Ligand SMILES: [Zn+2]
Ligand SMILES: [Zn+2]
Ligand SMILES: [Zn+2]
């Protein structure tokens with residue numbers, strides 16, 4: 001892995017929205033404005049003929065657009081660090097080994113594409129180009145597309161938003177991100193719900209209703225982590241149990257959350273998955289509540305028909321009452 005020295009980057013402000021920018025980003029993460037980094041400070045006296053970005057006259061290729069810009073001023077051989085640029089690594093190709101600066105897209109000496117590790121610098125990866133992005137970025141600074149990946153989930157998200165409105169769940173400012181890795185919610189970042197990227201890429205294997213179910217289940221976790229006092233309250237414990245019970249969260253990407261009706265067993269939980277832990281019990285109860293648009297009467301009737309235990313009534317009532325209280329508090333504010 002190549003080590004980066006990001007503290008040496010120079011920042012500027014977006015001329016459209018004022019957001020602070022790192023030098024050599026291609027797009028503003030807030031407004032998606034396409035950026036051009038010219039030789040404004042007269043560091044090299046040289047800009048690419050094609051893209052207008054700062055280059056060195058010793059370069060053979062533009063490190064930003066990759067086009068050939070060699071002329072008689074170009075260096076005979078690859079340099080480590082021409083004036084105006086920093087040295088971060090050597091080009092990985094043995095035939096070249098010229099100096100390159102993060103985040104050059106192409107080697108200025110041999111023109112080959114460069115790949116940089118983004119691990120420490122950013123929270124995650126853009127689902128469109130694999131470049132580094134932060135959780136709060138709306139647009140990817142590298143490719144300019146939706147950095148959250150929500151564009152890939154659009155039909156499922158529209159459905160989920162509609163269901164939340166119908167069930168009258170007050171918005172707690174959650175943020176859905178499509179990311180590599182696993183689907184889930186980190187209790188330390190309760191508002192961030194990550195959905196595994198492979199689910200979106202392999203759309204033929206997972207149906208929209210299942211994705212709606214997964215999103216709603218994960219949002220249940222996010223909701224509870226965000227309202228943690230409720231999770232620690234006596235009424236919650238009486239209905240769902242003790243959330244501090246030992247439990248290791250699992251990757252839920254491929255669990256089926258498709259069904260809209262309760263299975264008859266287990267008797268004291270909405271689904272078998274709910275019996276794993278009080279956190280899952282809540283997330284599953286929350287999912288059914290939302291998918292069934294918060295229609296408590298319908299839910300309770302079905303619980304009765306399926307011969308579920310009284311405790312299942314209790315769970316839905318606890319959630320329903322808590323949501324009512326939240327709405328009341330919101331109105332009072
Ligand atoms: Zn901007
Ligand atoms: Zn260029
Ligand atoms: Zn090279």
Ligand SMILES: [Zn+2]
Nearest residue numbers: 126129140143
């Ligand atoms: Zn991107």
Ligand SMILES: [Zn+2]
Nearest residue numbers: 221252280283
């Ligand atoms: Zn879960």
